[in-house]
């Protein structure tokens with residue numbers, strides 16, 4: 001008799017569960033509609049005042065046996081789950097998102113293809129200082145089998161009294177040397193008005209860490225018909241980094257590569273802290289190629305090789321490293337650029353690792 005009563009009550013609970021599930025599903029679908037409405041209006045997803053009002057109304061109607069506190073907790077749980085749903089949906093709608101595009105974005109630079117699983121080595125001086133300097137590095141890179149060279153012409157430096165780069169002349173030097181050796185080039189642009197000119201001289205525009213949040217520059221890069229290498233900001237979260245890339249894609253330019261270059265932490269043993277975890281996360285969440293800059297992240301030549309190997313093991317599509325004929329006399333980043341011999345040794349270690 002008792003057993004039958006228990007079964008009956010549990011049967012009723014099963015029915016109530018299904019009713020709750022169907023109501024929760026309907027609620028979640030309504031929340032998704034609210035999310036797309038908010039998206040259109042540019043309104044934030046989290047609305048604490050609305051949540052407070054709903055909790056007050058619910059508690060006012062509570063007749064027990066649950067306490068008011070229990071009702072608050074239960075509904076707060078529902079609001080939180082609803083908010084997460086809105087945020088996940090939003091991320092999945094991004095153009096950079098892996099759920100929008102399953103296939104990897106591939107960047108073709110001459111015969112070099114980035115993003116297909118075969119890693120690329122990008123090397124070159126921090127700054128373009130002279131024709132001879134760039135030519136010496138280019139000849140060495142060519143001999144080592146490197147096809148993409150970096151070199152800074154516009155240098156956003158911490159101090160206004162530090163070398164600011166050769167500007168347009170630097171881009172001209174890059175072009176002249178790259179043409180001679182059949183290399184492709186990457187250089188940073190800091191001013192939206194320079195993008196059009198840059199397109200005539202270089203193959204990839206870099207947007208530097210300090211400019212990752214320069215939205216006008218991101219928009220201009222998004223309007224340009226040239227691949228973009230976007231560096232992660234000094235203190236940018238992965239989410240902010242992804243949204244910065246979205247700015248570029250949202251304007252039509254889908255040729256975007258991401259580069260992790262270390263983030264600011266309390267650690268002083270390295271220049272910045274190389275966030276290796278960013279590599280698999282960016283690869284999972286976006287379809288864009290992901291590179292790692294071992295020079296700026298670590299600032300320490302003695303650990304470039306293990307860090308580059310770690311990056312490749314984590315799924316990076318390439319490595320960027322700085323090389324200078326005479327680092328001691330370099331006009332920027334003197335301490336952390338490799339000599340040509342050091343670069344050759346470094347590249348050999350990476351090639352031997354079986355990861356490259």
Ligand SMILES: O=C(O)C(=O)C[C@]1(C(=O)O)C=C[C@@H](O)C=C1
Pocket residue numbers: 031034035045046047048050051078079080082083
């Ligand atoms: O009403 C809203 O603005 C919603 O986004 C829905 C909802 C909810 O689940 O009710 C979700 C998150 C907000 O913080 C507030 C409320």
